[in-house]
Amino acid sequence: MSSKHVAVLMGGWSSERPVSLASGKPCADALERAGFQVTRIDVGRDIVEVLKDTKPDVVFNALHGPFGEDGGIQAILELLEIPYTHSGLLASALAMDKEKAKTVARRAGVPVAEAKVMNRLEAAEKHVMKPPYVIKPVAEGSSFGVLIVREDMSNPPQELYSKEWPYGERIMVERFISGRELTCAVMGNVALGVTEIVPQGHSFYDFDAKYAEGGSKHVLPAEIKPNIYQKIQTLALKAHEAIGCRGVSRSDFRLDDGPAGTGELIWLEVNTQPGMTPTSLVPEMALHAGHSFEEFLTWMVEDASCNR
Numbered sequence: 001m002s003s004k005h006v007a008v009l010m011g012g013w014s015s016e017r018p019v020s021l022a023s024g025k026p027c028a029d030a031l032e033r034a035g036f037q038v039t040r041i042d043v044g045r046d047i048v049e050v051l052k053d054t055k056p057d058v059v060f061n062a063l064h065g066p067f068g069e070d071g072g073i074q075a076i077l078e079l080l081e082i083p084y085t086h087s088g089l090l091a092s093a094l095a096m097d098k099e100k101a102k103t104v105a106r107r108a109g110v111p112v113a114e115a116k117v118m119n120r121l122e123a124a125e126k127h128v129m130k131p132p133y134v135i136k137p138v139a140e141g142s143s144f145g146v147l148i149v150r151e152d153m154s155n156p157p158q159e160l161y162s163k164e165w166p167y168g169e170r171i172m173v174e175r176f177i178s179g180r181e182l183t184c185a186v187m188g189n190v191a192l193g194v195t196e197i198v199p200q201g202h203s204f205y206d207f208d209a210k211y212a213e214g215g216s217k218h219v220l221p222a223e224i225k226p227n228i229y230q231k232i233q234t235l236a237l238k239a240h241e242a243i244g245c246r247g248v249s250r251s252d253f254r255l256d257d258g259p260a261g262t263g264e265l266i267w268l269e270v271n272t273q274p275g276m277t278p279t280s281l282v283p284e285m286a287l288h289a290g291h292s293f294e295e296f297l298t299w300m301v302e303d304a305s306c307n308r
Helices: 017-033 047-054 072-080 089-096 097-109 122-125 205-213 226-243 283-289 294-303
Strands: 006-012 038-041 056-062 115-119 135-136 145-151 171-173 180-187 192-199 218-219 248-255 263-273
Touching: 006 017, 006 047, 017 122, 017 294, 038 047, 047 056, 047 072, 056 072, 056 135, 072 089, 089 097, 097 115, 097 226, 097 263, 115 122, 115 283, 122 171, 122 192, 145 192, 180 226, 180 283, 192 283, 226 248, 226 263, 248 283, 283 294
Parallel strands: 006 038, 006 056
Antiparallel strands: 115 171, 135 145, 135 171, 180 192, 180 248, 192 218, 248 263
């Protein structure tokens, strides 16, 4: 039995609050089963005072989205000198900004798709790139705000004009890559298995495909050529290291290897706070590598530190 007191941070106020709550509960339950003293914290604006009162030995960060994975909570934990899981302040902020993360990954030799960053209203006026292309918020996760512009669309999506658009004014327009959706996690300095994600009843791996029961099928190990499998593992580790990630991260890829495909392999992004819900990918990859959920989370707690 461990004597460590672990505070599991979940919830928060971003658009990914429901995902974070769904991640935090099974993590807290598993850590209790592993023998840790666990305090569950639904994060609010008073988080500094709550942490000072709680006095945990370690923070397990199960937050998603802005503040939770963009360096905000990491800065607070550094200031309070509380060891925490996942990536540190700089890597978290960098990975959350898709434009900057792509720049760093490209310089490290990771293949990325052509993209432009602009104001959403500018992207709404006319096609700024030959379709098909993808529109995505620069600093959101869980596929919030992602729009696919097909070849037969004469105009950009009119949702971009909406006064209720909640995902910020800066958006990325990125060349659409046909093919398979593949992902690979890194645990410490080791790339885990490669999973193919097959959306079920969805046109792409959107929010519902990610989190709804039966929304997607996970094929692990992915049924791809061994050299491509190994290349994805190498690139996931390279992106993890170039961006400065710590603990666990997950990189997403597209592979155009169909009968009429180009064979192109493209890195899309790195997720420094991958989901830990019952349908999440990373716990599956860890289990495939021989780590039970409890063992996997215990490793993350033992890996926790400041100055990440």
